[in-house]
Amino acid sequence: MSPLIRTRPRIVLSALLAVLLPAGTTACTAEQSSAPRAPRTQISVGTPFTPYDIRPLLKPRKKYIGVAIDGVSRSIAPVAAFNRGIGKKVNMVTIYAAVSDHFDSRGARRIWRAGAIPLIMWEPFSPSLATIARGAIDDHLRQFAAAVRALNIPVAISFGHEMNGFWYPWGTRKNSPADFVRAWRHIHRVFSETGTTNVIWVWNPNVINPVPRVALRPYYPGDSYVDWIGLIGYYTLTGAHTFTTLFGPTMRQVRRFSDKPFIITETASQPGPRRVRDVADLLKGVASSRDVIGFIWFNYRKRADWRLPARSPELLTFRRYVAADIFGFDPTRS
Template sequence: MSFSVRQVRAPRPLRALAAVLLAGALLAGCSTFSDEGRAQYERGQGENPDATGTAEATESAKPEPPYDVRPLLDPKKKYLGVAADGAPARMTAVQDFAKRAGKKPNLIEFYSAWGDQYEQQLVQNSWDYGAVAFIAWEPFKTSLKDIASGRQDAYIREYAQSVADLNLPVAISFGHEMNGFWYPWGTKKATAAQFTAAYKHIHDIFDDEGATQVIWVWSPNVTHPMPNVKLKPFWPGDDYVDWVGVIGYYGATGPNTYKTLYGPTMTEIRGFTKKPFIIAETAAQAGERKPADIESLFQGTADRDDVIGFVWFNFDKETDWRINSGPLSEKTFKKQAANPDFGFDVTKP
C-alpha cells in the first residue's frame, strides 16, 4: 500500500494444520524454472533420461507430479482478487465480499511475516473455496543482506519444502513496495542490489527443493510518491518473476485515473520486461469519487491485455476501503464485476 495513506497489515492467522495433497494435470506453457528447477520438475514426472531400469519399474516408482502453475500465469480471463479481514483462516469476509460483488473472487491475498511457517491450511482453504492463495511475504524480522548471504537458508528450505508437500499453486510476493522508503526492506535501509540478491536467493532455494508450485510476484509501489527511484535496479530478471504486481490505491489526493495512477509505472517497467501485470493491491478511498474510481479500475484493467486482474483491499482501516463503504460504491462494483472478463475457474484456466 502506498505510504501516503495506509500503514496497516491484515492480522496473521494461526499456525497451519496438516497438509492436504492434491495433484494437477500437466499442461503446456511457459515457466520461470531454473535448470535445476526444471530437472526437479521432470524428475517429479518420472522423465529423467538418465534413469535406468524397465519402464514398468519407472512407472511404479513415479511420484505425484508437482502442480503445474503455468496455465495460471497468463489466463484468458482476468483475476478478481480480494484481501479481506480474517481470510482465508475464516472465509466469512470473503463470502460477504462475493455476495456484495455478485461474483466469487478467485485470488485471495493475505500477509505473512518472515519467520512464520508456510500456512498450508490457509492455502488449502483458498483452494477449496475456488481461489489461488496470494501471500505477501514481509521480511520484518531479518535483513535482505542476511537472506542473500545464506543465514536464513534453513528457514527458507523448510518453507519451500512445505510448499512442495502441499502441492497446490500459490502466488508469493516477497518484499513488496521495495522501491518505497516506509518498510525496513525499502530504500532507507536496503539497496536495490540487496533486494535482488535476496529475492533470487529465495527463488533458487525453492527450485532446489522442487517447490515449483509458486507463482513468483515482483511488487513495486506505483512510482509517483518517489519519482526519482528507478525500478530497473530492483528487477531480479525474467527467469525469476511470473507476475509484475503493481501496487497503487485511489486516494483522496494524487492520481485519480487508471492512466495517471498506473500508467507511468507500467510504462517504465515495459522498458525491461514483458511479464504480465497484476494490480497486487488496490482500493479506493471512501468519498464522492469512489464509484468513479471503481469504474476506472475495472475499465482500465479490462482495456489492457497485459493486465491479468487485480486484488481489492477490502478493509475498513484508517479509511473505509471496502466496496460497501457506500451504497453507490457497492452498486458500481457489482455492475463492473459482472463483466465476464473478470473471474474464472482456477482449476480450469
C-alpha cells in the same frame, strides 16, 4: 501501499500519512509475527508425485478478481460474504505473512477449495535482506518451500512488496537495490533446489506516482526469477487519479526491461465524492488493458475505510462492472 495511504496489517506508518489522510484516523501498530516455527515437513525432493502445472494460470484468457480481507486467516466466511456482495466469486485471495512465519497450509488449502489462488504477501521485517541473501535462514526457507511443494496447489508469492518505497525496513532507507535482488534470487534458488515449482513469483513495486521516483530496473531480479509484475496503487483523496495516471507511468517504465504480465495486487478507492467514479475507472482500466491480467481489492479498514459497504453506490458499481464476462474464472479447473 505508499506512505500517503498505507493501511495494511503489520505496518509502521510514516508521519506523513497522519498528515495527509483524513483527520480522526489512527495509525495501525507494527506487528512482528509470534507464530511458532513449523516442524520440518517430511517430504523428500525425490518423492514421486506430479507437480502442479502453473503455466495455464500465468496468462489466463479472463481476468483475476481478488480480495485482501480481514479474517481470512481464520475462516473463508469473509471471502464468501464479499463474493455475495459483488455477485461473483473472487479467484485470488491475499494472505499477509512475515518471512519468519511458517507456511499456512490450512489457510492456503481453504482458499483453493473456495476456487481462488492464495497470494502470500511475504514481508521481511526480520531478518534483513542481507541476512537472507547470505543464507542465514535457509533451513526455515527450505521448510517453507517443502510445505508449499507438499500442498501441491498454485501459490503466488510476493516477497518484499513496495521495495522501492521508504516506509518498510526492507525499503530504500536501509537497503540498496542490490540487497533486494540478492535476497530475491537466493530465496528463488532455495525453492528451486527444494523442487518447489508450484509458485507464481510476483515482483511487486509501489506505483512511481505519487511516491518518490525511484528507478525500478535496479530492483528487478530478472525475468528468470519473476512470473508476474505486481502493481500497488490507490485512489486517494489527496490526488485525482485515473487508471492511466496512477498505473501508466510505472507500467511504461517496467516495459523498458520486462514484458511479464501485470497484476494489480493492491488497490482501492478512499471514501469520498469521487469513489464511484474511481471504482468504474479502475475496472474499466483493468478490463481494457491487455497487459493487466487482474486486480485485488484491499477490503480493509485501516486508517481509512477501503471496504465496499453493502448496498452502497460504489458496491453496485463494482458489481455491475465485474459482471462482464472478461472478469472471473475458476483457476481450480484450469
